[in-house]
Amino acid sequence: MRGLTDRVFIVTGAAQGIGEATARRLNEEGAIVALADRNRVGIEALADELSAAGGRAIGVTLDVSSRDEWMAGVGTVLGRFGRIDGLVNNAGVTRDRSLLKMTDEDWDLVIDVNLKSAWLGCQNVIPAMTATGGSIVNLSSESRWGAFGQANYASAKAGLVGLTRTVAVEHARHNIRCNAVAPGATSTPMVEAVPAQIRQGWLDAIPLRREAEPSEIAAAIVYLLSGDASYVTGQILGVNGGSAL
Numbered sequence: 001m002r003g004l005t006d007r008v009f010i011v012t013g014a015a016q017g018i019g020e021a022t023a024r025r026l027n028e029e030g031a032i033v034a035l036a037d038r039n040r041v042g043i044e045a046l047a048d049e050l051s052a053a054g055g056r057a058i059g060v061t062l063d064v065s066s067r068d069e070w071m072a073g074v075g076t077v078l079g080r081f082g083r084i085d086g087l088v089n090n091a092g093v094t095r096d097r098s099l100l101k102m103t104d105e106d107w108d109l110v111i112d113v114n115l116k117s118a119w120l121g122c123q124n125v126i127p128a129m130t131a132t133g134g135s136i137v138n139l140s141s142e143s144r145w146g147a148f149g150q151a152n153y154a155s156a157k158a159g160l161v162g163l164t165r166t167v168a169v170e171h172a173r174h175n176i177r178c179n180a181v182a183p184g185a186t187s188t189p190m191v192e193a194v195p196a197q198i199r200q201g202w203l204d205a206i207p208l209r210r211e212a213e214p215s216e217i218a219a220a221i222v223y224l225l226s227g228d229a230s231y232v233t234g235q236i237l238g239v240n241g242g243s244a245l
């Protein structure tokens, strides 16, 4: 894909799942990748693996819900590489529980890690992009339409639609594009924690009759980061096997 070689991208939640697949794909495309995650061991292992194979990757340990940790992490990336060309706000968590049983902790954690995190990421990274332009991709979800047991998660993922479109409108003048990818069920550790019977039930609503591989979501994310998407902004790209049809 165009415009990725030697460019610098931050990917949050890069220790596993969709974030890891995105980091691997960016590395294959010749990009420099900052792997941001609270899982220090996971990102350092991946950074070592990519670097040993000739890639350029560093681990940046941070909690995406912390403003202070974002400031420090972005400072590390700028200090090392001198520029930031793109950001993937991918880190996420679930704490599923039906509405009446959901606790304040369930609500606050999921909103902070899935939604506030992306706002903090944009606030900290955009100043480094205003002179050069850049691309931001947020991870929304099919659950943004509402899903049983996911009042917190669905609200966060719907909130990301508003954030994505607002960033796109406010920063188009800086040639900063902002889009979201909304995956359907994807075979990652997040989903592997769901009982097999429930996962099997999902397949009935997916015309392609299978879950996505993380690399299939990564391909859409990297497309939106790339120069091939230079006229695409403010969009929510469903990658869901046709499940909304």
Ligand code: NAI
Residues within 6 Å of the ligand: 012, 013, 014, 015, 016, 017, 018, 019, 036, 037, 038, 039, 062, 063, 064, 065, 089, 090, 091, 092, 093, 113, 114, 139, 140, 141, 142, 182, 183, 184, 185, 186, 187, 188, 189, 190, 191
């Ligand atoms: P995952 O659970 O496999 O990986 C999430 C990563 O985020 C982990 O490496 C974890 O350490 C990191 N993380 C969690 N909290 C963090 C924090 N506070 N600070 C820094 N890092 C943190 O998740 P998966 O499946 O790869 O999901 C990635 C994104 O895609 C999430 O935003 C998720 O909501 C979204 N998504 C996933 C779908 C799926 O079916 N797997 C479907 C739709 C959206």
